[in-house]
Amino acid sequence: MKKIWDVHGGIHPPENKSQSLSKAIVTAPIAPQLTLPLSQHIGAPAKAIVNIGDSVLKGQCIAEAVGPVSVPLHAPTSGTIVAIEQRTIPHASGLEDNCIVIESNGNDEWRERHPIADFRSLDKNMLIDIIRNAGISGMGGAGFPTSVKLDTRDDIAIDTLVLNATECEPYITADHSLMREYADDIATGVAILAKIIKPTKILFGIEDNKLDVVEGITAALAEHDFNTLTGLKTEAEVITFPTKYPSGGEKQLIQILTGKEVPSGGLPAELGIVCQNIGTAVAIKNAVCLDEPLISRITTVTGDAVNQPCNYEVLLGTPVEFLLAQSDYQANKSSRLIMGGPMMGFAVANTAVPIIKTTNCILAPTEQELPTPPPAQACIRCGMCAEACPASLLPQQLYWFAQGKELDKLEEHNIADCIECGACSYVCPSNIPLVQYYRASKVEIQQRKVDHQNAELAKERFEARQERLQRLEDEKIAARKARQAAAKLAAEQRGKEDERSVAVQAAVERVKAKKSQTETSTIPTATPVDSDDLVARAVAKRAAQQAEDAANPESKLIRAVESAQQRVTKSQARVVDAEASQDPNLAILKQAAEKAEAKLVATQQALNDFKEQNSAQE
Numbered sequence: 258m259k260k261i262w263d264v265h266g267g268i269h270p271p272e273n274k275s276q277s278l279s280k281a282i283v284t285a286p287i288a289p290q291l292t293l294p295l296s297q298h299i300g301a302p303a304k305a306i307v308n309i310g311d312s313v314l315k316g317q318c319i320a321e322a323v324g325p326v327s328v329p330l331h332a333p334t335s336g337t338i339v340a341i342e343q344r345t346i347p348h349a350s351g352l353e354d355n356c357i358v359i360e361s362n363g364n365d366e367w368r369e370r371h372p373i374a375d376f377r378s379l380d381k382n383m384l385i386d387i388i389r390n391a392g393i394s395g396m397g398g399a400g401f402p403t404s405v406k407l408d409t410r411d412d413i414a415i416d417t418l419v420l421n422a423t424e425c426e427p428y429i430t431a432d433h434s435l436m437r438e439y440a441d442d443i444a445t446g447v448a449i450l451a452k453i454i455k456p457t458k459i460l461f462g463i464e465d466n467k468l469d470v471v472e473g474i475t476a477a478l479a480e481h482d483f484n485t486l487t488g489l490k491t492e493a494e495v496i497t498f499p500t501k502y503p504s505g506g507e508k509q510l511i512q513i514l515t516g517k518e519v520p521s522g523g524l525p526a527e528l529g530i531v532c533q534n535i536g537t538a539v540a541i542k543n544a545v546c547l548d549e550p551l552i553s554r555i556t557t558v559t560g561d562a563v564n565q566p567c568n569y570e571v572l573l574g575t576p577v578e579f580l581l582a583q584s585d586y587q588a589n590k591s592s593r594l595i596m597g598g599p600m601m602g603f604a605v606a607n608t609a610v611p612i613i614k615t616t617n618c619i620l621a622p623t624e625q626e627l628p629t630p631p632p633a634q635a636c637i638r639c640g641m642c643a644e645a646c647p648a649s650l651l652p653q654q655l656y657w658f659a660q661g662k663e664l665d666k667l668e669e670h671n672i673a674d675c676i677e678c679g680a681c682s683y684v685c686p687s688n689i690p691l692v693q694y695y696r697a698s699k700v701e702i703q704q705r706k707v708d709h710q711n712a713e714l715a716k717e718r719f720e721a722r723q724e725r726l727q728r729l730e731d732e733k734i735a736a737r738k739a740r741q742a743a744a745k746l747a748a749e750q751r752g753k754e755d756e757r758s759v760a761v762q763a764a765v766e767r768v769k770a771k772k773s774q775t776e777t778s779t780i781p782t783a784t785p786v787d788s789d790d791l792v793a794r795a796v797a798k799r800a801a802q803q804a805e806d807a808a809n810p811e812s813k814l815i816r817a818v819e820s821a822q823q824r825v826t827k828s829q830a831r832v833v834d835a836e837a838s839q840d841p842n843l844a845i846l847k848q849a850a851e852k853a854e855a856k857l858v859a860t861q862q863a864l865n866d867f868k869e870q871n872s873a874q875e
Contacts, residue, residue, distance in 0.1 A: 291574030298400035300326030333572035349603035391544035397534030423505035426598035444477035446538030560621035562591035578608035642681035
């Protein structure tokens with residue numbers, strides 16, 4: 258017989274399980290409206306891909322996964338999308354969240370399905386894709402996406418698959434009834450898990466208050482050849498152990514079955530172990546073999562305020578009040594409604610909230626059955642909470658740190674390892690709701706982490722913005738310096754051209770003066786100048802110049818270059834004056850200067866061409 262280990266602490270509250278096990282699982286009717294929260298699991302909420310007014314079929318995807326830690330959502334029945342809005346969700350906060358509301362048409366018409374006759378023909382990646390697309394998340398705890406848990410890194414070797422059939426919390430019998438009636442489906446789901454993980458050991462853990470199902474589970478597992486499925490020598494074993502709450506916690510069950518302790522802040526995969534709930538195993542079998550996504554689950558309805566306690570196979574999105582009505586709920590007898598068990602569940606203020614993937618129980622107790630806790634008193638430091646804690650924490654210290662909002666000390670004392678089982682609150686003689694303090698502190702710690710991440714992101718964005726602004730400023734300064742250098746160079750160039758222009762002008766003046774002297778010496782000053790004579794002289798001079806140009810074309814081109822140079826000098830001088838006086842005609846003057854420069858280039862080129870032609874002829 259395989260050795261089993263014990264865990265620290267734990268309690269033995271009244272089980273109250275027999276009430277809901279008196280009859281077989283009942284298929285709940287389809288509610289007129291189904292409300293499906295987009296967030297039913299740990300991770301990013303799904304994103305709606307339907308619109309109001311759309312008709313949907315049973316099993317049709319209505320919301321897609323967002324990111325790696327997310328799963329899609331499917332229509333539990335056929336009908337019409339009548340709302341996509343904020344509605345109260347099943348959560349301890351009582352807050353609202355985005356939901357898709359389907360009005361059922363009563364036909365319960367499936368989308369087209371493609372069942373797989375033999376899952377053994379599929380490889381690991383194909384099986385994980387099917388599980389992911391079927392929207393399966395853990396159905397025994399917080400609802401972690403199953404595909405993420407199964408898709409382990411290649412460098413992590415998984416040698417042990419643990420099936421959690423403990424169901425240790427009082428009143429809840431969903432898994433017990435599942436083992437009584439669906440042993441073959443559970444075994445097939447385990448076989449699919451074995452093909453994916455390829456473990457050498459499969460440990461099926463059951464508390465000894467469920468011995469009636471051990472034989473059936475053992476026989477169902479024996480129908481599968483795990484050695485062939487894994488390609489290894491794989492042993493499957495059903496293990497029973499003494500009943501104690503909370504032995505169904507993942508870390509606690511692993512320690513009971515293997516003797517290994519998952520380190521603080523660590524994951525079972527680090528020890529080569531993967532743990533799955535049996536309800537998840539059935540959902541995997543339905544997805545792989547029948548092409549049915551996760552759209553329903555087994556939920557226990559019990560408590561003295563219902564006349565017909567039993568387990569229902571109920572569609573996700575079914576309102577709690579509709580399900581309670583099937584068990585003849587007596588609202589006048591109920592002190593409060595609890596979703597989940599009495600230890601880890603939370604009070605439901607609004608009976609319109611829906612059943613979701615993690616809803617394993619609806620408890621409707623009377624005041625006599627579960628009395629309202631008396632007011633909390635001062636801690637007497639008895640230490641009973643530390644003795645009961647299955648995670649070997651110091652609940653009293655955590656309580657003081659939580660009261661003082663000392664978040665760093667809470668993290669130092671491993672508050673993240675608290676599984677919120679409520680054992681400490683159960684044994685506290687002062688009736689202190691310890692778990693409530695821990696839950697609130699965990700939220701504050703998580704919010705602080707989010708705020709820190711947002712602050713770091715804001716810091717990165719600010720630094721990136723400052724860097725971008727500095728880069729732009731540097732580029733602006735560099736451009737300004739380049740413009741200044743260009744302006745300086747242009748000014749120096751203009752200075753040289755001005756000097757050349759002055760020299761040219763002086764030469765022109767000297768020529769005029771010399772010409773004037775010549776004319777003065779040849780024409781008597783007393784003799785008046787005849788205008789006709791001046792015209793005749795000009796015509797004669799022009800004719801002589803034309804004759805000279807015909808005889809020597811190069812001289813004409815030289816004069817054209819000199820004339821163009823003078824025009825350039827003058828136009829550049831006008832531009833400089835216009836810039837200094839901010840003349841509105843600056844643009845026109847610049848265009849004129851550009852044309853003069855183009856003319857100078859053209860005449861200079863003509864002169865060069867002429868010289869080249871003469872050289873070639875010679």
